[in-house]
Amino acid sequence: MTIQFCCPNCNAVIAFHDKHCGKRARCTTCGQLFTIPSKDNEKPKKYEPPKDKGEPLPGFYRAVFVDSWKLFTRAKNATGLVFVTAAVCFKFFAGHTDYSFTMGYFRVQAPTGLIITLSSWGCLFWYYMEIIKSTALDIEELPDVYMSGLFGFIWNIAKSLYLFALSLAVALVPCIISVAALGTDTIVSRMLALAGLFIFPIAILTFSVGRDIWMIFRPDYLIKPVTQAFRPYTVAAGLLILAWVFQLKTLWYDDLSDRGSLVIGLHLCANLGVQVVAIIAMRSIGLFYRHFSCHFPW
Secondary structure, three states: OEEEEEOOOOOOEEEEEHHHOOOEEEOOOOOOEEEOOOOOOOOOEEOOOOOOOOOOOOOHHHHHHOHHHHHHOOHHHHHHHHHHHHHHHHHHHHOOOOOOEEEOOEEEOOOHHHHHHHHHHHHHHHHHHHHHHHHHOOOOOOOOOOOOHHHHHHHHHHHHHHHHHHHHHHHOHHHHHHHHHHOOOOHHHHHHHHHHHHHHHHHHHHHHHOOOHHHHHOHHHHHHHHHHOHHHHHHHHHHHHHHHHHHHHOOOHHHOOOOOHHHHHHHHHHHHHHHHHHHHHHHHHHHHHHHHHHHOOO
8 A cells, every 4th residue: 555645844745655664765856864654644754864874784795695686586576577577578579660651752750669668768767766766775675666647657767768868978978088089999988988887886876865966976976985885886886787788788579580489588588687687786786875875975
């Protein structure tokens, strides 16, 4: 059952599943932390984090490599897993469709495949950010799929695509400058591209958990947590880069339409397998914040 209540700071309407009662959450409108109440319209208590953030929490590696697999075996996570599977299948089978047609001397473009692909990625990006945010706030299950109606669904897709693109652009700024100055095929640009992918997780974490969009433009906000907990962050970044590489290696249905059903099925399973790595990678980013929040200046 869903519980609705108002933010104790800005009065924005918020909804959570009742299984999250008593847990911490953050208002997406104003950033206020609060404790989720147990019934509708109950005023939540504000949560003020202690000024002394203390020491890092132990158990990061176990949480990433052992506890993460429990997400795929619990029945309560079925809705989220079905949502991810549906988005991947939709993109896999329909992302190549093109209903453009000729009318007289004019060619009417209908980029259906592009719209489907962007919508599918928008759904996945939105859910990735929800995983990061819920994990950072000590929620051990996959987040619920709650899109707030058709307009909320469209808004979440557009916002998620924008935030992921902006995060990647900020992370790759040095690489972009190098390519513009030296050309595309240089060792320097390739190294900077790899460094940009390494910074990308902390950038998307800042958007998912941080209060304001401008925080991503503060280098100290991005660099300090990475340098203070370099090895755990390398694990999270490595998992995300691994998911990225696996995704680039998988083919879509339009590349396999002349192959047999077995080959198509294997490539679909590969696309779904990438999402297993991606979900664990997003959870590891949230766990990085949960375990090493003492190193974050915000």
